[in-house]
Amino acid sequence: MNAPVRRLIKPTTPRTVHLLNIRSLASPVQAEASTEADFVRLAALCPTVRQVVAQPCTLQLSSGQYTPDFLIEFHSSETSYWEIKLASRFDQYRPLFNEAAQQLGKQGLRFYAVSNVSLRKHDRHRFAALLQRYERDQPSAAGIERVLDRIRSEPLGLPIRALVELASVPCELIYHLLARRQLTFKNRVSPDDLITLPNLLEKSDDVLLASWLDVSPWRADAGIGPGAARWKTCP
Template identity: 30%
Template sequence: MNPARPVVTRSPHRRVGYIPCPWLQSHHVAYESLLECRFVRIALLYPPLREIFHQPFRLDLGKLGTYTPDYLLRCASHDDVVVEVKPQQFLSKHVDKLRAAKVAIEGRGLRFLVCTEHEIAANGRDERAGVILRQARSHLPRELVEDLLARLRNLRFPMSVSSLAERLDTRRDRIHYLIGRRELHLAPSLSDTRVFNGTDKECHDGDFSARAWFGGANW
């Protein structure tokens, strides 16, 4: 693996930028398209995530040239995931290179997934992720957050956001803040109907596996 190329330059043809997430890591997460931006919002809510890197390395694929994946997700228990974010209409054009990259990446003990708009925007979950992350970037007094977290320990999960807000006698936006700040978790749909207060072990089972959370295009 070689260092990735420099990224995120202004372009008149695509959306580029950075997403700050100081509660998770010190460096911003870059994106070079609106689809990548929508993916990052969902990835930042993935319970096992510990750190995320944009264009983390470059692979030499021989006759197929070089390949730079879009994201590397460092996760709990070293169950790391490499993700290619690609519009569905372009998959067939790049299928040989993606298959070769999959072999090379999985040969290094990493999981490789390809995510398209179908997985990212399934049932509007990317929009829900955006709402949650806007709340996460707001400010709540530390004393209030600590009080909410202390009272969470006596509750039985999962439950809905509305039920949790009622049990804690607080507002829904504050529950979204805790979800965005990764104190609470949602199922992969990011629906408000199921909120979890899970451990790292639980985050590797069932709903919180990489395949369940991110899906993966058939290619």
């Protein structure tokens, strides 16, 4: 497991720290809030993601030090940085995000800020958690092959219910294949989205994950709302 630069799990920690051991990721991931755990579960479903690293580094900014929540490594070797924040605190942290995005941008790296509202839109965080429950199932090889054969003949994708009926398998098998990333979502994590094969996706790397979460790379010149306060250096 990649050790965070700021220690999250220790005997005196007064809060719940999540340790997520998800097979599709290269190593376990620590998350110090439920929203961060939601993000990791969603990112783990994205077929372009290789690893999620918590508290990966500390940036030296003009007003102090800042440690992003996550670094994501993709199978293409591309990387990007991600911050998870409550929507109500975005204005307060906007100057920090601006400077972080500017510094990382000079290195050719993208920075994203994701709110709890985006993570939990349409209860996608709950669906991601449900799918992860089936990751370690061991369905029959014959059932898996029926599903994959069927989806190969549908390049535009199929809804989960249709795939269940056409392949004559339980929905739990589809959940397993989604959790293991043998199948994936065409547009976003949703029980109503079209299911397809990962190699048929048009988007790649962080662009795919960002589209799932309805976010874009943070612009270094993003404005400050009227209620914004001067940000304080993170400990």
